[in-house]
Amino acid sequence: MIATDLIAVEDLERADLERILETAERMQELSRRTVKKVPTLRGRTIVNLFFEPSTRTRTSFEIAGKRLSADVINFSTSSSSLSKHESILDTARTLDAMQPDAVVVRHQVAGVPKRIADVLDSPVINAGDGAHEHPTQALLDLLTVQQEKGRIDGLTVAIVGDIVHSRVARSNIYGFLKMGAEVRVAGPPTMLPAGIETLGVKAFISLREALDGADVVMALRIQLERLAGSLFPSIREYAETFGISRATLRYAKDDAIVMHPGPVNRGVELAHDLADHRPSVILDQVRNGVALRMAVLYLLAGRERAVGAEGPL
Amino acid sequence: MAHETARSPASPGSEPASGGAASGSVVLDDTGIRRALMRIAHEIVERNQDLGRLYLVAVPNGGIPLARQLAENLRQIADADVTVGILDTTLYRDDLISRGERPRLRRTEMPSVVDDRIVVLVDDVASTGRTIRAAMDALMDFGRPRAVQVVALVDRGHRELPIRIDYVGKNIPTQIGDSVQLRGEDGGLEGPLRVVVVPAGAEGGA
């Protein structure tokens, strides 16, 4: 396992996850200070290489980097290799020549961060690649649950929605399983990927069964523009069959929490009244996102790739 | 985090072996430590008029039991109720960006504001002075203390920065490669404490 990139939760051991979460908890304390900045990464350069636009994640990484006193450069482009007349790897190599201390990559096609990491000396952090993984999202979700529930072992987590297209789902599946939770996925049959149960989860097409006794209910964002009509007939029907509302939450445990990676389609994945109030912890997720990303940058940025490096980060 | 040991700031890249793995000589036993802390408490009282402004800030991990003991001592001798805070300096270190593994962060708990207080930093072993410098940088981000004083249970010399220790428990001359650690029971910091010097080369290698 390469010790200096964060590409996929699938590649991490439980010890790595615990280390990251522990470090993130320390970083949380920083946000309670007046001066939320520390000089740890002063003079270091972090490049946000976002091929797929994203204000939320990019801003979160930017704040994280700046709180560590790093210089953060945003390199956003919605161009692919084809339109730019420059391959993705050439772009990355050019960047590498400027010796950044960390490169954060987001792309709509799976596998790009991995390929870039193969080519770069600098540490690469995957901020979301296609439907593959979004490790920092899953990590901040783990942090949120750990702090809400005091533990992750033995909890039942239900992930509901478009699992096929969700990198958040995949990363969370690996993350929660490695930390000892039971994980279920639920959605219309058209949104459950083939062979998903081989990852170690149980798949449900009944929301009720999926939520039965769950401690954590995670609703995923549905891409309305792209999917309504082809994978499910209408927003209305999705909301009625798989939307999380106070009524459907009753199948879960009384103290179950509701999570969502955001942004929320109100009235679709989550009922209006659930998006903003308990038991939803969505704002905590966002808050924790900065601390989590600070932890990841602290652990990875500027580290040289030692030949044959092994072991937890 | 079961096995947290006192870190020697002189050799950040090398982690001392945990617990009582390597033998070494005890240079200050529990009784000695208690006496030193009591003497230091008296010195603090003597030097500071306004005990109400005192704020003991421990540098983890070794500084924590020491600061608590000092606070207890101050209560005994001067009936003073002194706040104790914990300030992790890891993020302010000047030696972090190296090829090795990043050090673990420790908990910071600062129950009081720092502004206009007499902050007394408490560390177990002072050497190069870099930890104290990092602690002061951290402190400045918390506010503007009226004054900063420094307690070190052990001063082993080898200063690299112009840092002065105001209250020293014991001066112990050492070789640069030696490791000086505050230890408690079972590799932690509970129970009777002692300061141990492990000579250079005697460790199994960090």
Place this chain on the structure above:
Amino acid sequence: MSRLLVRGGRILDPARNRDEAGDVLIEDGVIVAVDAAIDTRGAEVLDAEGGWIAPGFVDLHAHLRVPGQEYKEDIASGGRAAVAGGFTAVACMANTQPVNDDPSVTDYILDRARQDSPARVYPVAAATRGLAGEVMTEMVALVKAGAVAFSDDGRTIMDSGVMRRVLEYSRLVERPVITHAEDRTLVGEGVVNEGPVSTRLGLPGNPAAAEAVHVARDLMLAELTGAHLHVAHVSTAGAVELIRRARERGVHVTAEVTPHHLTLTDEATAGYDTHTKMAPPLRSAGDVRACREGLADGTLDAIATDHAPHAVHEKEVEFTLAPPGIIGLETALAVVLELVREGVLSPLELVRRLSTEPARILKLAAGSLAVGAPADVVVVDPERRWTYDAAKGYSKSRNSPWDGRAFDGRVVATVVGGSLVYHADRGVLVP
């Protein structure tokens, strides 16, 4: 309390494999006793006179033309035609105007049925919006409104990607997707079975392969998705064989065949009578034989009429322009009795294919004469001679190839929910 005793018949109950002489006692709409000789005790008596007493027939596939084309048929006339043919339940297809792709239309159909139909009516909702083959319908909402299955019948879902998603999504509601399996690009202009007959007649041909290709596709998609696929109006040997092998592999598939595809070949189109034009078309003798074998060995689970009324003026046009389809509710039983006489099926098996299997496929509480079952019962005289006069039939339309034909075997009486709604000597008995 209303009591009806159906007396002195040959009880055929495929649900419990019973073929024996006896009576059936009905009380308040429910079967309360099935036995050798039941005491009358103040019950109204319906004499079966040795004829068959069977669970009411269930038609998996009929077009009742409501809403929008009431000039061809409506719920009242369709319901009457149904009970006159021994059908106590009819599933009606969605190719109406507007298409039944919305709960409001489903509601409307059920409402009309409640008021006007002596037979039970079960709507089949569209699988895609407007039958356009692009966007799937709100299956959960439609089932809630009362739909029992989904089908774009009338059209075909040509886009395999869409068909895959339709089948996949249907697993959410656990209802069958009924496919009208014909590759439109192979059918082309075809109006009769492609072969020597079409060549002689000089009419564009519709090859048997058009059905087989699509059935193959649908079966593979059913296998991929694990959904319940029901193949409508199978007409070719190719399709029968594909279904047989898929079933052996464990694919969840059921299938139906029409009375006309079991008894008429493409030779029947020789006179250019548009009452022999339907979709899929009448096929070769070999295909008919394969369908009969399929029915006998259970590859084809059910007989369904595909009752498709069209107005006289619509059918009295050039062969290529006439809308395909014939009515069939009132003649179905008489036509398929030929299979019993020729030893293809026993009476019990025939009843199974007309009643028990269709009920099972649609998950209806029907097709059985068990104690406690709803009292939907049909009495059949397998020897009674009669002549079918389409003009005097209950359907508003007359497009039948059997108009004027004499038959041996007739539905004598039909009981729905314990009420006698039809008797051959008295006609339909509801206002």
